[in-house]
Amino acid sequence: MDSNTIFNIQNAADFEDVALQVFNFQFKNNRVYRSFCDLLYIHPSDVTCIQQIPFLPIQFFKTRDILSSQSAIQTTFTSSGTTGNETSKHHVTDLDVYNKSFTKGFEHFYGPIEDYVILGLLPSYLERQGSSLIYMVDAMIKTSKHPESGFYLNNLEELKEALIKLDTEGKKVLLIGVSFALLDLVETYQFQLKNTIIMETGGMKGKRKELIRNELHDILKSGFGVEDIHSEYGMTELLSQAYSKGQGVFECPPWMKILTRDTEDALSIQPAEKAGGLNIIDLANINSCAFIATQDLGRVKTDGTFEVIGRFDNADIRGCNLMVL
Known part of the structure; x- marks a missing residue:
């Protein structure tokens, strides 16, 4: 895929279209993500909207090489982690x-x-x-x-x-x-x-x-x-950042989107305003995995902005803006 497509997204329809293209691309080219989708019995032919896309648990970045590109790795970003814990590794094949x-x-x-x-x-x-x-x-x-x-x-x-x-x-x-x-x-x-x-x-x-x-x-x-x-x-596993200008309310750039999942049913996407686990679509992760289920808890508002309200129990305390309630 041409990465320039990602940064030319203008509206929600563009985002949906490009996200589905990226999903199809990563299903075909990312062995770890393909195996994950296969375990869930989800195939691109079954997916018609972003809510149906499987989100890879973020822990996989600690134990697997998450790659959708055959190009040489230019650098590897790592998380700080805590003593005794494995760190996440994000292999980047295109620093541009x-x-x-x-x-x-x-x-x-x-x-x-x-x-x-x-x-x-x-x-x-x-x-x-x-x-x-x-x-x-x-x-x-x-x-x-x-x-x-x-x-x-x-x-x-x-x-x-x-x-x-x-x-x-x-x-x-x-x-x-x-x-x-x-x-x-x-x-x-x-x-x-x-x-x-x-x-x-x-x-x-x-x-x-x-x-x-x-x-x-x-x-x-x-x-x-x-x-x-x-x-x-932001975090090691993402190549995009969301920003808040106050009150802890974050907004994403046009190529990034936050959804929340049910804390009891990881495959169920929540409606707006209902707290849940944060699922992130970061299309800049074109060469790794763009669909990530994080260990953060939050709430997405009807206008697409979101708040981080904590972390799942027993999750590592690390990284950017992972403050616990």
């Missing part, structure tokens, strides 16, 4: 698709990356290899073309001074950070920022007690002096 996805996805909601000074506060990710989030933010830093853009590790005082200076100068700033590091920053320094977007990627990474989103955002709003905390929802 990922580059297009995170660039077009961010610009769909926020405008050109070049307009922003990009500051990354992602210590737990910087300290390991294979993070798709670090790859994305590093590319955004390079695209921004602002000399002030860059990563921060433990140099919080330097970051504080940069934030105050850039905000005072009226520059558009995006500070994207893991939750525990943002909390460390506001516990040490207080801000009154006017031109800065604070975007959390979730996760305490075992550094702190997990907080519900409202509690985390209230602390961050007070500490940074901003009205809203933005959020990024």
Whole structure:
């Protein structure tokens, strides 16, 4: 399939059509996904809408090579995991698709990356290899073309001074950070920022007690002096991201869609507004698997936006925006 088709989706009808094409393609070319569909006795001839497409449990990325392409693997993104747990592996055969996805996805909601000074506060990710989030933010830093853009590790005082200076100068700033590091920053320094977007990627990474989103955002709003905390929802197994501009309500780019499944019947798709397990269609996963049943619990609204409200019991606490109630 031509990956450009994915990024030319204009409406719901386009999405449905392309999603069914991708399903047919992956059924034929992804051995793991084909075996999964066969076990469910589901064939493309039986599938006429996206609600009938089987969603591969996300755990398969820990134990199998999920590939729909015969091309050479260009890189492998890995999850951080927790001690003693297997990590997920997402083999990427075409990095250009990922580059297009995170660039077009961010610009769909926020405008050109070049307009922003990009500051990354992602210590737990910087300290390991294979993070798709670090790859994305590093590319955004390079695209921004602002000399002030860059990563921060433990140099919080330097970051504080940069934030105050850039905000005072009226520059558009995006500070994207893991939750525990943002909390460390506001516990040490207080801000009154006017031109800065604070975007959390979730996760305490075992550094702190997990907080519900409202509690985390209230602390961050007070500490940074901003009205809203933005959020990024992504994970190793996806090549696209959803974004929230406040209140924990996420919106997907045109090539990504969220459905919820019944917690007791994994094959039953829920109606809007009913909480359930999050199933994700990420068409940027053209070369792996675009249909994933995650371990997150959430609710999809009638307008297609969604909330993450927790995780299934015994699921690993990891990754981006996987905060537990």
